[in-house]
Amino acid sequence: MSSSFGYYPPQVSNNGFTRTKTISVTSGKGGVGKTTFLVNLSKALANLGKKVLILDGDFGMANVDIMFGNYSKSSLYDVVEGKKHLVEVISNVSKNIDLIPGGSGVYEAQNLTSAQRYILLNEVSELEKKYDYFILDTAPGISDNVLYLNSSVEEIMLILTPDPSSMADAYALIKVLNTRCKTKEINIICNMVKSEMQAINLYNKLSDIADQFLNIRLHYKGHISEDLNLRHCTQNRRLVLDQFPKSLSSQSITKIAEKLVGYPKEEVPCGGLQFFWSHLFSVAS
């Protein structure tokens, strides 16, 4: 897993020269904006010329296709059942973005057997050369499949909001990933915040607790402001990046995508006056 403090070298578009980078978007608490972030991040990466494959890994409540204004007929369930090959259920949802639908209501797939998981991973590995990024949406919480998906990727992006229960649930997920799955690094995105300072405060609090009790490093990867335009877009099955590219949330998501592909050079979160003051406030509070 890459360090958020390190520099990501620029990736060339993936024609077999680089590996597909695998990323999960996850959370302890539900409704914190995972799917919204994932679809818009994918769009931001696509705008940067990257090829993205999304797996809707929220098997119980799959809705990534809907966010792109699509309704998928076949899904991962058909692959799990052995009725279709993975390539047959992949659909193009936007320029440079393909989707493997999880299948809404496919509760059975919440408990894939190890044999089914093996088949799935084998088929996924066939797609390696086609995509720059493979991004998974997960269900919230600490179910076995959430842990399994998160422990399968290079980089975990954990979404957090200022809601105290989101912090508590995030910590619960981090703890179980660290203790049971031996995860050593997790990236934190703070969503629905009022300012970057609030985001850094949230990150600092979580990171301080993790430093104290766990053997894991949390990396601050950015924030997304509470944005009514974004909420409105989700309700209308549109992407905020398409509809309001200049809005604060679009700019923040684009910044996160740019960091991911390696430019501009990664910012160090513990630098600058803003960090100093937010750290001071967080210690004082």
Ligand SMILES: Nc1ncnc2c1ncn2[C@@H]1O[C@H](COP(=O)(O)OP(=O)(O)OP(=O)(O)O)[C@@H](O)[C@H]1O
């Ligand atoms: N930055 C934001 N500003 C305003 N509203 C937001 C923001 N991010 C997400 N939302 C809204 O929060 C709601 C939940 O978002 P979303 O469905 O993406 O969450 P989720 O974490 O995927 O939920 P679940 O755990 O149920 O899968 C949506 O109505 C979405 O528009």
Ligand SMILES: [Mg+2]
């Ligand atoms: Mg979701």
